[in-house]
Amino acid sequence: MKRLNWGLIGGGRGSQIGSVHRIGAQADGNFALVAGALDHRPDEGRSYAIELGVDEERAYGTWQEMLGGERNRADRVDLVTVATPNSTHFEITKAFLEAGFHVLCEKPMTMTVEEGEEVVRVAERCGRTCAVNYCYSAYPMVREMRAMVRRGDLGAIRLVVANFSHGHHADGGDVGNPRVRWRYDPALAGASGQMADCGIHALHLANFVTDDDVETLSADFASCIPSRELEDEAMVCYRTAGGVVGRLWTSSVAVGRQHGLDIQVFGEGGGFRWASEQPNQVMWTPLGGRTQIMEKGEAGLSGEVVGLSRVAIAHPEGFPLAVANIYMDLAATIRGDTREALPTAVDGLRSMAAVHATVASAKMHGTWMDARPPMFR
Amino acid sequence: MKRLNWGLIGGGRGSQIGSVHRIGAQADGNFALVAGALDHRPDEGRSYAIELGVDEERAYGTWQEMLGGERNRADRVDLVTVATPNSTHFEITKAFLEAGFHVLCEKPMTMTVEEGEEVVRVAERCGRTCAVNYCYSAYPMVREMRAMVRRGDLGAIRLVVANFSHGHHADGGDVGNPRVRWRYDPALAGASGQMADCGIHALHLANFVTDDDVETLSADFASCIPSRELEDEAMVCYRTAGGVVGRLWTSSVAVGRQHGLDIQVFGEGGGFRWASEQPNQVMWTPLGGRTQIMEKGEAGLSGEVVGLSRVAIAHPEGFPLAVANIYMDLAATIRGDTREALPTAVDGLRSMAAVHATVASAKMHGTWMDARPPMFR
Amino acid sequence: MKRLNWGLIGGGRGSQIGSVHRIGAQADGNFALVAGALDHRPDEGRSYAIELGVDEERAYGTWQEMLGGERNRADRVDLVTVATPNSTHFEITKAFLEAGFHVLCEKPMTMTVEEGEEVVRVAERCGRTCAVNYCYSAYPMVREMRAMVRRGDLGAIRLVVANFSHGHHADGGDVGNPRVRWRYDPALAGASGQMADCGIHALHLANFVTDDDVETLSADFASCIPSRELEDEAMVCYRTAGGVVGRLWTSSVAVGRQHGLDIQVFGEGGGFRWASEQPNQVMWTPLGGRTQIMEKGEAGLSGEVVGLSRVAIAHPEGFPLAVANIYMDLAATIRGDTREALPTAVDGLRSMAAVHATVASAKMHGTWMDARPPMFR
């Protein structure tokens, strides 16, 4: 099968996100990097792209140049990845969709719910795929959990508990550190700090695994480091469209928690749990039975996850290859074999709307709020 | 040192709680069982007491007989343990306190806040110790955590997360099981189900470790098994008197969680976590440093916990010997060396008041409530 | 059922082993401490016994006095526990057996194979039970493992791997510490250091769980701290009577390993593993299936282990209550309901013979040796 043409915006030299996208896109030979606007400094971006094997004429200085250069080429890129600062996602994503490109956008897809609805509409109108990089949902064992829920192994779901709590912003003396500070500054981060940065991942993960959507919620926010204007700690209670009880805890001051994303789902027929720090296992307990350790690559997993692992059972695979699974789904989708597990603009919108609802609820002392985007109410 | 005289009410043949109290009271040679009213069936209780070595004349048929028989003896019992059904705790505890006995009462100390305040007043007036068996707080490593908080190892505490969630009442087909059903029936369990049964332990544990008290709270309850009138699932957000943010999750439908009691505390200077299923370790992470595994019995623990362990480092000690530590504290207190770590009627009252506040909050959609007993407001 | 009379030799004030035996013997109300010779200092031993509730006339100054005092009493002790220094076990045990007492001897039962054979013969001749405190074999989940092997869950056993390796004697600067030094001094410890101290437990455990006996072996010893005359590190390869392959590693310089006793057994139909630091779980993997976490107290365990646990599933029980299970077996056996899982003089002899075989093999560069005591060849 011919490799697809891929373009990258952002992700310049030394950036972790750029490295992860390049590993992910190229891991399975589905995409070849043929165009890029990799840096906000045009010359630096161009020279780095050339170093990575991009032809000189497709090593662009800005995303606008790239849009102009690619839109009329016969061999134009099949997919554009947007890995720029958060506040620029909306504009770039929208522009490329409207020009007929498929887009993979980093999270958060947009800063506001209105922008999110706009992206959903544009993608639909243009008939292009707009994916959002909720990559935790692409770990094979996360996909397997969803398959188990759908197959009914847990029976009716009663309860989901998702956490994304770490301790990497717990140093009160570190307030001047720009890599930390912007996240709690409304001018740069928007309406929410920790919820928008991390809680949103837990929220998407919970929706994804339970194949359900948060509908109403109540939130309690705190700024454990008082100089922070936005929350660094949040607890959310919610109910889904399907009537499931949800609890979601996110924190950045939980010293000793490292990555800190995990999920537990409990149903009538059993429960399971998964943690991102050991992504290759799921602990599954059928009602009345023993806890079993499920392993990535074991015999008998559902068909849809088999291709998502590249090495045999018990050989660990990590975060960059979860991103590779997003690209695998994208390649299949672009080639016409749509993958419904791929997180799209609708997911980006729903999770952003829920984050905004937590902000509103927290301001009103935990009053329960509708968490759905207006267009889906 | 002479052994103290001990009497037990409840805890008859085959009861787990009776076995645990007998192991706990006698483990260190501090107490000798000399009196008992062990069963609601007088003959059965008397014969079992005699089998356990109690003299015939002190093998009582009822707690009232025991109260009458012991109150005027020169060698009367130094301590009475109340291990009867929950609804009888108040009456028995109050009667023995008023007759001048020290009492160890099983949790919950009372069914209502009013009764709890009454027990606090009676104990104070009579100058007797009324302890409550919040035995998780007596594990050596739990005591060590509190010592660390008090010593300032964590700096100012910011956040505490306590869970007591298990899956042993998750079987929807099990609604007729009397060992399960009464817990969710307001006629037998009172105002609360899972919060009063398990959440209350997590609440006491959090207060104990952080040396602080819950002040206000907001709760979300659910009956995941809909036929239950009382909650089997609850999430509580709270603030302490000291301004700490608290989150407390309790559930009995979390299939796959076994014991399910754990706590995490995060401060300016570090964080730690402990779980009752591995009670001999604490995971401690100083800010900016690595997570360290602290072991029961390791060199350098604070003096107050050294005597609470009976076997060398890495030889596990479990639940019954945590109860033995409650008795060790009681023996010392009765002999005049008061142990302030011993949970008393004030703790029994405070935790019961907080449970009642969660019930009220949950009924009002999570409205924040004062969690303190009226006498401490 | 009437309590049995129990006498203790050794285990004086402040000794851990004494505390553990007293908790163990009295935990289930089977034994009452009525006689004791608790200390090599007669007065100290007598006064401590009285403090523990022993009548003055049965608070003896020496084991010889106790033997003389008890042998002709109508209410003489039903069981004597020998918890004195290793080199005295043989003499005391033999004397009490010959006087018609049941004995529980601490390990090692004797210092030589010849003495071990003598104890076996004496116990048989006198028709008394001589138990040896291989208490790890009395954890409920260890008993369950043996039940699984016997029931055929693992099919024919192929391989057993047992380790007892810790790091508590790893400090080279600590050579003068008398609590450590004697273990590596042949004048005090006998022919072997770490094998006789710890390896012997792993050896018994492996034999117990697989219901088989080591038959031939090859050993490699090292003194990682060179000033030690006896080994602090040993690896043993062996074969059992049943043809099973064995590997046994024991070390006292393995810094970071805490208790360090664990076992893995692999058969045609599956494998399991257990570690003393988490004694309430077994990890069991049927061939071709997932690893399952078995829990002490779960439904469906074999009948013989049900009584060995005193608290519900997931409430941890530790080392002292494993010793209590030895006493529970002893009480049943003395009352006429013989418990074949109880470790006896034959086990004490077999394990001592195997230790001596490792010493001989290690001296001859790993030459394979017969590990059986002469009387069982």
Next chain:
Amino acid sequence: MKRLNWGLIGGGRGSQIGSVHRIGAQADGNFALVAGALDHRPDEGRSYAIELGVDEERAYGTWQEMLGGERNRADRVDLVTVATPNSTHFEITKAFLEAGFHVLCEKPMTMTVEEGEEVVRVAERCGRTCAVNYCYSAYPMVREMRAMVRRGDLGAIRLVVANFSHGHHADGGDVGNPRVRWRYDPALAGASGQMADCGIHALHLANFVTDDDVETLSADFASCIPSRELEDEAMVCYRTAGGVVGRLWTSSVAVGRQHGLDIQVFGEGGGFRWASEQPNQVMWTPLGGRTQIMEKGEAGLSGEVVGLSRVAIAHPEGFPLAVANIYMDLAATIRGDTREALPTAVDGLRSMAAVHATVASAKMHGTWMDARPPMFR
């Protein structure tokens, strides 16, 4: 920096090893796949190479064609990876080295010690790098362990315990499975089964981490599935050139162990352990201190490992990116910045010589043998 030209031999469509090498070589943009002889079926190999972006003229049918085609090109490949069946490694590796190419050879580098010595001599004579894919040694935390040993954190090393034991060949009914059977057939696997397949990795890892070499050894082999001519179970005791005591266990019938590679190292000043199933952590215990959890990506790791990780602390990285680290070292070495941590032909030879010594020792009932290749004695 310009990308290097890379050629791959073997690793055709559907092969796991091919996928891993392609991910590894391209992950960091150091190598571009420009030539390949990917399959023993020439047409299939050519078409797959073209699909992966190789120019038609460099999509070769055989490795001999590739050697002929590349040797005289100005833009010839900078590195050839040999990922063919084991018995062909020697011939291909030697041929490419002699033609002046750098080579990365899959393990085992050769089938015999003599061939291994020949490769070492050829590589030296030709001045080319011959690397061997002992990729476990390229995990960042494994590199960090070696850095700690070299820096003296553990003081003089006393003891190393390495295991590579899994249960994936434990099914006695599976003897006809060709993916399993060849490993235990001397006609296909050579002199050793499990030692050559897995034990050799543990052996290299132990040598690598301790920066030392096995010198003498004693081995015990077993065929737990009796129809196997070669061993499926082995225990090796050894001593290193530096006087360290070694124990190495490898098995393929250990049901329930998944990947099963782990290592523990103990020195005068502390000990650590690492397991391939959780490759991002090291458990480190300084003598007299607490066990600490070291994390990939934490602050303060030694400089040489910083570049070996692509995502932030606690984002897991797995097996394919350990292989990528081998390629990163190769790229640096080829560009003139020699990386001494890269496993080379000398490592391939030493480990093969030790495997052959275990075979000889096991045949002679564990007689101690010289484990060094003749050229290094």
